[in-house]
Amino acid sequence: MNIIFVVIIRSFISFFSLLILVRLMGKQQMAQLTFFDYVVGITIGSIASTLSVQVNQNTTATLAGMGVWTILPILLAVLSVHNVWVRKVVEGEATVVIENSNILEKNLKKLHLSIDDLISQLRNQGVFSIADVEFALFEANGKLSILKKSQKQPVTPGDLNIQTQYEGLPTVLISDGVLLTDALYSLKLSNAWLQHQLGKQNIINISEVSIAQLDTKGNLYVDLMGDKQSYVISTQN
Incomplete structure (x- = not known):
């Protein structure tokens, strides 16, 4: 052969x-x-x-x-x-390399990492000052996990006692010009409803749409083929 x-x-x-x-x-x-x-x-x-x-x-x-x-x-x-x-x-353990802004050089040596490597990893996570770090650990998969000091963490709505609405995953209704009927019907919506929403921006053919996503707040994100303008259409009115 x-x-x-x-x-x-x-x-x-x-x-x-x-x-x-x-x-x-x-x-x-x-x-x-x-x-x-x-x-x-x-x-x-x-x-x-x-x-x-x-x-x-x-x-x-x-x-x-x-x-x-x-x-x-x-x-x-x-x-x-x-x-x-x-x-x-098999997997190893996480290793603490910064504790209360203090670099644990002994643990870095165990991991065969230099301080420059550590600083580079911190920058990749948007941390440029070691003084901002409460704890930093190298996970078993080699990724660096960081806990910033409480005064350096971003404020959340919960910190301000602000009530927020539920925000789930958006549903894709159109992908590459193809209508995903199962996704549309799972939301108990019709093709006519979708055509009406697209018509608000003078979009006639579904084939013109690169992707259309409906979020849980009722906003329909539409991106057109050919790097054309994208739209966010409110379906509440």
């Missing part, structure tokens, strides 16, 4: 096997990527590439290796949910 044809077939097998295995591992792998997850991902990808182009490797054995490298992290993830010790070993 032609070597190119073999590689193509093995690449298809490798691609869809990797897709299935990644789905089995779940979104947690991307949402909270730890160093362990990173190493596992690289290893599985490396095995998949070997399956694709190394025609002298046994296909079944290589797939078995990919399966093992997928199943073991899943099992550890399940165990870590129920066992604190396993969770600490």
Whole structure:
């Protein structure tokens, strides 16, 4: 059999096997990527590439290796949910690097980070003065979590005893010029109602609309195709 044809077939097998295995591992792998997850991902990808182009490797054995490298992290993830010790070993723990505006150099050294790295991370989170920080922790996934001092935190409506209205998720009614009828009917609204709202801005054809979103306050956000003007249409009148 032609070597190119073999590689193509093995690449298809490798691609869809990797897709299935990644789905089995779940979104947690991307949402909270730890160093362990990173190493596992690289290893599985490396095995998949070997399956694709190394025609002298046994296909079944290589797939078995990919399966093992997928199943073991899943099992550890399940165990870590129920066992604190396993969770600490696999995922690690958060490390405090600033406490009451004092930099804990000893903990920075454990993480192999310099003060410049810490300051850079603080700036990425909009903090330019260490004096504003009550606590800063490096999470197991490498992200920096910051608690500002109470006098440096932004004022909220709750602080001022101001009552606010419920604000839920907006619903997309039109996407890329296509009417999403299920979303429209879930709100017990009709196509005629939507056409009426669009007509307030002389929008005749739904195909002109890039996206239309209705929020819980009754405001319809409409963005037109071709970088044209966007509108916020009140549906209350």
